[in-house]
Amino acid sequence: MTTTASPSKPTLSLGPVYYLWDGPKWRDFYFRIADEAPLAHVTIGEAVCSKRLHFIEPHVVEVIERLESAGKQVSLTSLALVTLERESQLVRGLSRDSTHPIEANDLSALQLLTGKPHSIGPLVNVYNGATARLLASRGATSICLPPELPMASVRGIIEETPAVAFEIFAFGRVPLAISARCAHARSKGLIKDNCQFVCAEDPDGLTVETLDRQPFLALNGVQTMSHTCQALIQELPELAVAGASRIRLSPQHCDMLAVARAFDDTIAGRCSTAEGLARLGSAYPGASFSNGFHHGQLGATWLSAKAGTEKEAVQHRP
Amino acid sequence: MELICPAGTPAAFREAVDAGADAVYCGFRDETNARNFPGLNFSREELRTAIAYAKQRKVMTFVAINTFMRAGQETLWHQAVDDAVALGADAVILADFGLMAYTVERHPQQRLHVSVQASASNADAVRFLVEAFAAKRVVLPRTLTIADIARLAKQIDCEIEVFAFGGLCVMAEGRCSLSSYATGKSPNMNGVCSPASHVRYRQDGRELVSELGDYTINRFPAGEAAGYPTLCKGRFDIAEERGYAFEDPVSLDVMDHIDALRAAGVSALKIEGRQRGKAYVAEVVSVMRRALSASVAERPALVARLKALSEGQKTTTGAYEKRWR
Numbered sequence: 001m002t003t004t005a006s007p008s009k010p011t012l013s014l015g016p017v018y019y020l021w022d023g024p025k026w027r028d029f030y031f032r033i034a035d036e037a038p039l040a041h042v043t044i045g046e047a048v049c050s051k052r053l054h055f056i057e058p059h060v061v062e063v064i065e066r067l068e069s070a071g072k073q074v075s076l077t078s079l080a081l082v083t084l085e086r087e088s089q090l091v092r093g094l095s096r097d098s099t100h101p102i103e104a105n106d107l108s109a110l111q112l113l114t115g116k117p118h119s120i121g122p123l124v125n126v127y128n129g130a131t132a133r134l135l136a137s138r139g140a141t142s143i144c145l146p147p148e149l150p151m152a153s154v155r156g157i158i159e160e161t162p163a164v165a166f167e168i169f170a171f172g173r174v175p176l177a178i179s180a181r182c183a184h185a186r187s188k189g190l191i192k193d194n195c196q197f198v199c200a201e202d203p204d205g206l207t208v209e210t211l212d213r214q215p216f217l218a219l220n221g222v223q224t225m226s227h228t229c230q231a232l233i234q235e236l237p238e239l240a241v242a243g244a245s246r247i248r249l250s251p252q253h254c255d256m257l258a259v260a261r262a263f264d265d266t267i268a269g270r271c272s273t274a275e276g277l278a279r280l281g282s283a284y285p286g287a288s289f290s291n292g293f294h295h296g297q298l299g300a301t302w303l304s305a306k307a308g309t310e311k312e313a314v315q316h317r318p
Numbered sequence: 319m320e321l322i323c324p325a326g327t328p329a330a331f332r333e334a335v336d337a338g339a340d341a342v343y344c345g346f347r348d349e350t351n352a353r354n355f356p357g358l359n360f361s362r363e364e365l366r367t368a369i370a371y372a373k374q375r376k377v378m379t380f381v382a383i384n385t386f387m388r389a390g391q392e393t394l395w396h397q398a399v400d401d402a403v404a405l406g407a408d409a410v411i412l413a414d415f416g417l418m419a420y421t422v423e424r425h426p427q428q429r430l431h432v433s434v435q436a437s438a439s440n441a442d443a444v445r446f447l448v449e450a451f452a453a454k455r456v457v458l459p460r461t462l463t464i465a466d467i468a469r470l471a472k473q474i475d476c477e478i479e480v481f482a483f484g485g486l487c488v489m490a491e492g493r494c495s496l497s498s499y500a501t502g503k504s505p506n507m508n509g510v511c512s513p514a515s516h517v518r519y520r521q522d523g524r525e526l527v528s529e530l531g532d533y534t535i536n537r538f539p540a541g542e543a544a545g546y547p548t549l550c551k552g553r554f555d556i557a558e559e560r561g562y563a564f565e566d567p568v569s570l571d572v573m574d575h576i577d578a579l580r581a582a583g584v585s586a587l588k589i590e591g592r593q594r595g596k597a598y599v600a601e602v603v604s605v606m607r608r609a610l611s612a613s614v615a616e617r618p619a620l621v622a623r624l625k626a627l628s629e630g631q632k633t634t635t636g637a638y639e640k641r642w643r
Contacts, residue, residue, distance in 0.1 A: 080493075081439065081490060082443070083439050083440060084466070087440070088440050088442060091442065092442070106440075106443065107438055107440075107442070108440050108443045108446070110443075111443065114446075125386055125414070125415075125437075125492060125506065127387060127389065127506065127507065128387040128392060128416045130420060131387075134416060135415070138450075148495040148507075153388060155389075156389035176494065176499050177489035177490070177550075178490050179461070179488055179489045179564070180461035181488060182643060183563055187563060192643035193641075193643060207556070208554045208555075208556055208563055209554060209555040210533050210552075210555070211537045211553060214533065216500075216554070217554075219556070224489070224496065292502070293495075293498070293499075298501055298502035299499035299500075299502075301502075
């Protein structure tokens with residue numbers, strides 16, 4: 001690859017907490033992020049389940065104030081799956097009244113935000129430049145690409161859509177699916193309509209193992225996530241060369257400050273990618289990391305950087 | 319209500335037409351459609367012949383081009399739309415916004431249907447697709463109750479098609495990368511889910527183990543019928559509980575609710591099953607055709623016949639009933 005001018009360094013962004021954390025815990029997490037984390041953008045709010053909103057609602061205003069006074073740019077996420085009239089009303093209200101930019105995570109938000117500057121979340125299907133350009137023509141200024149996209153697609157889309165800031169899902173369990181049914185409630189003998197908020201018992205998701213006791217997936221309410229934690233840290237240089245503007249970290253129940261600092265130091269060149277990766281391991285003990293999607297492999301795979309560009313598949317067998 | 323029937327092969331296509339389909343849907347033999355399985359789907363020439371056969375019998379043909387264009391390979395998807403239009407498709411069924419924009423620009427007269435893979439689950443979402451791409455019909459995701467559908471129908475200026483019979487996605491369609499996570503083959507980009515190329519069965523003592531890639535999807539004790547390891551229909555362990563974490567190996571059957579769906583404002587009922595053989599297609603289409611026009615007294619016998627055709631004989635009404643959630 002020929003390199004001309006050195007690429008501008010991407011900034012760090014924090015995605016919404018996908019899990020149900022209780023209100024005070026959620027608030028304290030963001031207070032600490034506001035005070036100490038090297039992040040430029042923070043998206044907050046509930047993306048997964050409309051039933052959970054009342055847990056965080058009392059704290060949203062103070063969290064936004066704290067983040068903004070620390071110089072962070074704050075956006076609010078829309079719901080990923082909108083089926084009930086109450087949910088439609090929520091997205092309409094958010095799109096109409098919010099003084100902060102909205103991150104659209106379903107098609108209703110795309111409609112309601114048309115003509116206003118907004119961002120696109122990783123749960124909207126943007127697989128090519130034509131789609132990115134269409135969304136840009138309707139007001140999208142930034143797009144967090146779907147986590148399953150391989151690097152070839154990421155590079156192509158960014159190249160074809162210069163007007164948009166692209167964000168890459170670089171850390172966190174991957175949101176793999178969403179359903180009308182709550183598998184999390186079902187696993188505890190309940191149904192969604194009478195769930196008793198049992199997903200709060202698992203602030204980092206509930207592990208789904210195969211019958212051979214191999215950890216495989218994680219339940220988070222109506223969302224199914226990967227067991228592995230996606231970690232694109234070896235890939236930061238190529239993402240910067242490709243023109244990625246932002247690197248998204250998705251909150252896990254771990255030391256997210258240390259995660260943010262590891263990414264920040266790696267991007268700035270204050271530590272090597274190997275060291276950055278080791279620091280991620282300490283920040284999230286017990287996590288299995290994956291980066292297979294980025295390399296066009298199965299998502300659960302980890303490919304470790306070896307001697308420059310050579311990479312070798314190492315299947316995670318926890 | 320129209321009856322929209324699946325065809326994975328030219329033979330199944332003719333059976334569906336003869337058995338009473340109002341429209342048959344099918345796709346090209348490549349990654350542009352969400353049933354990209356070996357041995358299935360249509361060449362351009364086969365589609366030309368099929369459309370001619372259907373037109374003579376006043377049956378419509380819908381061409382599903384309902385995966386998402388892979389960046390850099392858009393030509394494959396563009397060509398599929400161009401060819402479907404040139405061959406006389408009555409509608410193209412699309413999921414990707416970029417491809418919809420292309421179709422509207424190049425073929426403004428072409429009738430555009432929104433695939434279930436686009437995940438339009440509410441009125442504002444449908445308005446987006448109608449305003450941006452002049453969509454004439456939307457296939458609803460299997461996330462809505464009949465009451466939700468009735469409420470939605472009143473709010474939109476677009477026809478509604480719903481799945482009535484056959485395979486059942488547990489996850490919102492077009493928003494699931496479980497298969498991609500386990501096998502590297504993506505439903506959205508490659509048109510496959512839990513692909514046969516990654517399926518393995520092995521005997522372990524008295525149990526038959528089904529695997530997808532490196533993951534055990536189920537274990538069947540001697541005497542239990544072994545099903546195909548579709549990822550979301552597998553048996554897993556969660557804490558101390560063992561069972562079907564997402565959904566049992568069931569299929570969808572809402573034929574008991576035909577009248578409610580009609581009253582809700584549904585324009586078309588869709589049968590899933592492009593991967594099914596022609597005999598199955600012929601039987602399901604003909605029974606459903608009769609069920610649609612049967613009197614209330616005649617219907618139970620027909621519905622019972624359909625149940626017998628379902629995989630494993632077990633069926634669900636899925637999200638159409640609230641308690642499924």
